[in-house]
Amino acid sequence: MTMTDPVDGRFGEFGGMYVPETLVPACQELDAAFREAWADPAFRDELDDLQANYTGRPSPLTECRNLGEELGCRVLLKREDLNHTGSHKINNVLGQALLARRMGKTRLVAETGAGQHGVATATAAALFGMECVVYMGAVDIERQKLNVFRMQLLGTEVRSAESGSKTLKDAVNEAMRYWVAAVENTHYCLGSVMGPHPYPWMVREFHRVIGEEARAQCAELLDGGVPDVVTACVGGGSNAIGIFSGFADTSAELVGVEPAGGAAVGRAVPGIVHGSHSYLMQDEWGQVLEAESISAGLDYPGIGPEHSHLAKTGRARYEPVTDEDVVEGFQLLARTEGIIPALESAHVIAWLMNAREELRGKTVLVNLSGRGDKDVAQMMDVLS
Numbered sequence: 154m155t156m157t158d159p160v161d162g163r164f165g166e167f168g169g170m171y172v173p174e175t176l177v178p179a180c181q182e183l184d185a186a187f188r189e190a191w192a193d194p195a196f197r198d199e200l201d202d203l204q205a206n207y208t209g210r211p212s213p214l215t216e217c218r219n220l221g222e223e224l225g226c227r228v229l230l231k232r233e234d235l236n237h238t239g240s241h242k243i244n245n246v247l248g249q250a251l252l253a254r255r256m257g258k259t260r261l262v263a264e265t266g267a268g269q270h271g272v273a274t275a276t277a278a279a280l281f282g283m284e285c286v287v288y289m290g291a292v293d294i295e296r297q298k299l300n301v302f303r304m305q306l307l308g309t310e311v312r313s314a315e316s317g318s319k320t321l322k323d324a325v326n327e328a329m330r331y332w333v334a335a336v337e338n339t340h341y342c343l344g345s346v347m348g349p350h351p352y353p354w355m356v357r358e359f360h361r362v363i364g365e366e367a368r369a370q371c372a373e374l375l376d377g378g379v380p381d382v383v384t385a386c387v388g389g390g391s392n393a394i395g396i397f398s399g400f401a402d403t404s405a406e407l408v409g410v411e412p413a414g415g416a417a418v419g420r421a422v423p424g425i426v427h428g429s430h431s432y433l434m435q436d437e438w439g440q441v442l443e444a445e446s447i448s449a450g451l452d453y454p455g456i457g458p459e460h461s462h463l464a465k466t467g468r469a470r471y472e473p474v475t476d477e478d479v480v481e482g483f484q485l486l487a488r489t490e491g492i493i494p495a496l497e498s499a500h501v502i503a504w505l506m507n508a509r510e511e512l513r514g515k516t517v518l519v520n521l522s523g524r525g526d527k528d529v530a531q532m533m534d535v536l537s
């Protein structure tokens with residue numbers, strides 16, 4: 154199986170473009186512009202150059218001998234934590250900013266939960282000399298003061314989303330509303346493989362570099378072979394789809410790890426949220442439920458449509474882990490390898506611990522989506 158281009162915006166029964174009529178032309182314009190740019194070698198060269206000299210790609214592949222010994226399997230980390238701004242998010246944001254400029258847009262609007270996507274977008278806006286507005290739930294603004302200040306330092310205007318639960322899903326609603334009103338000069342820089350077509354596909358293409366690099370790095374290390382298991386944490390699912398896309402056509406098992414309090418696939422109810430048809434957490438009336446997780450970056454009640462498709466067809470599976478396990482995984486990687494992971498990425502380490510019997514003797518490739526500097530203060534509270 155390979156991951157193909159969704160010409161009609163669909164991954165099996167999932168995906169689509171469920172947006173207000175006023176946004177249909179904007180999505181269509183974006184689809185056409187992305188297709189054209191992605192087929193243009195000059196666009197690819199400029200993005201590759203940025204990824205090499207600004208982001209710091211290729212990110213290394215690190216073999217974890219101590220952790221491997223402790224768990225009884227071979228662990229390889231794809232080091233997205235070493236990218237500029239500290240996670241995989243910059244891959245997507247630089248691609249979208251470059252595309253926006255090519256489309257003649259002068260302003261970016263984005264949503265953010267924990268603030269990581271907001272910071273990445275603000276970074277790209279500063280680099281390209283674009284205006285930038287980031288919506289963030291009022292509750293998250295209070296919880297993530299440091300990232301709010303980072304965005305402001307980068308020249309971005311942070312706006313508070315005051316509706317609903319005042320968290321990420323409300324920030325997405327507000328950002329979409331802003332886009333409708335300002336679509337002429339504004340690009341909506343969406344932060345994961347979700348939302349209406351073309352976002353789930355376009356964002357995957359911008360993160361495909363993770364999987365392509367890792368495939369080549371694994372081939373070098375494993376004598377042309379592939380790992381037995383490829384795994385990543387899943388919020389909306391962008392870092393996971395990035396690494397999966399390098400291995401979908403191999404024998405490697407693909408495993409996404411979700412927070413138990415936000416397990417959109419685990420609860421497996423299909424519905425429509427934020428412009429696409431996918432699995433999401435909802436009540437009996439179809440109202441979207443709040444996700445709850447120790448890591449604000451995974452606090453999203455839905456999952457990208459391509460993941461729903463991969464789950465339904467059995468090509469990938471999705472496993473939940475609890476917050477307590479995540480706290481243990483966070484400390485385990487720090488202690489054994491000298492790498493403090495983002496709490497999101499620590500979900501995968503927690504799954505390795507839980508699945509130890511199943512993984513014995515296997516080679517496991519982990520996408521380490523981000524670094525933990527941002528989470529150290531929170532963990533100090535949790536552990537004291």
Ligand SMILES: *Cc1c(COP(=O)(O)O)cnc(C)c1O
Pocket residue numbers: 240241242269270344345346386387388389390391392393450451495497498522523524
């Ligand atoms: C935002 C974020 C995630 C979750 O987003 P995905 O789209 O699921 O990848 C995971 N890890 C880190 C470090 C993040 O910042």
